[in-house]
Amino acid sequence: MLRVWDPLVRIFHWSLVASFGLAWFTPRSAENLHQWAGYVAGALVVMRLAWGFLGTPYARFSQFVHAPNRVARYLLAILTGREARYIGHNPAGGMMVLALMTGMAVISFTGWMMTTDAYFGEDWVQNLHSLSAHGLLLLIFIHVGGVLLASVRHRENLVRAMISGQKRQAGAGDTA
Numbered sequence: 603m604l605r606v607w608d609p610l611v612r613i614f615h616w617s618l619v620a621s622f623g624l625a626w627f628t629p630r631s632a633e634n635l636h637q638w639a640g641y642v643a644g645a646l647v648v649m650r651l652a653w654g655f656l657g658t659p660y661a662r663f664s665q666f667v668h669a670p671n672r673v674a675r676y677l678l679a680i681l682t683g684r685e686a687r688y689i690g691h692n693p694a695g696g697m698m699v700l701a702l703m704t705g706m707a708v709i710s711f712t713g714w715m716m717t718t719d720a721y722f723g724e725d726w727v728q729n730l731h732s733l734s735a736h737g738l739l740l741l742i743f744i745h746v747g748g749v750l751l752a753s754v755r756h757r758e759n760l761v762r763a764m765i766s767g768q769k770r771q772a773g774a775g776d777t778a
């Protein structure tokens with residue numbers, strides 16, 4: 603087995619899931635809980651951004667962020683059932699990582715704005731907060747769908763890999 607996801611990536615991932623989940627279910631019932639969960643999510647994204655430049659090889663943006671045409675070719679390959687297995691994030695997954703992190707940053711930032719004197723009660727800030735939260739939920743469904751699809755197609759449990767950090771060695775045709 604290969605060690606792919608370092609502990610920081612794994613802790614980041616599952617803490618992000620927990621903090622998003624907590625914030626999602628608490629917007630009105632317990633406002634402080636909601637805000638703190640949201641700030642934790644924002645802080646996790648900032649930390650992961652730095653780790654994308656300083657971290658272990660598979661944690662780096664340079665390893666998994668690809669040009670749009672490569673992402674498009676990968677998506678087309680999925681349609682024809684010929685997409686390669688990747689040890690790190692696949693090109694579509696890499697794009698999704700950026701989208702999830704950006705979405706989370708927008709939610710946390712607009713959430714914080716709502717607590718400032720300057721933007722308190724501003725409709726557009728509230729609308730952007732709500733829209734980005736709902737948009738991110740949609741992306742999360744697509745994200746989990748992509749994870750399940752890749753798990754089935756390449757006969758490996760990617761969820762377990764995000765817990766243990768380990769994946770099967772690259773075989774013929776896989777992209778290391």
Ligand code: HEM
Pocket residue numbers: 611614615618619620622623650661690691692695699702703742745746749760761762764
């Ligand atoms: C709040 C919901 C979620 C968010 C915001 C989220 C976000 C992310 C991010 C940012 C990454 C990149 C990890 C990194 O490189 O640091 C990632 C990867 C991953 N996520 Fe999630 N995730 C969420 C929910 C889930 C759930 C529910 C599952 C399991 C069913 C899941 C399974 C995975 C897996 C397996 C990967 C690695 C994908 C790969 O092998 O390339 N995620 N997720």
Ligand code: HEM
Pocket residue numbers: 621622625626629630636637638639640641643709710711712713714715716717731732735736
């Ligand atoms: C993961 C991060 C977050 C998520 C998923 C999230 C999600 C939501 C959702 C779904 C709503 C309800 C919006 C609606 O009515 O459609 C909401 C409201 C709100 N959020 Fe957040 N939020 C997050 C972070 C934050 C942060 C960091 C703050 C501020 C520090 C914040 C402050 C607020 C406030 C003040 C409201 C209005 C509450 C009300 O309607 O009474 N949120 N948020």
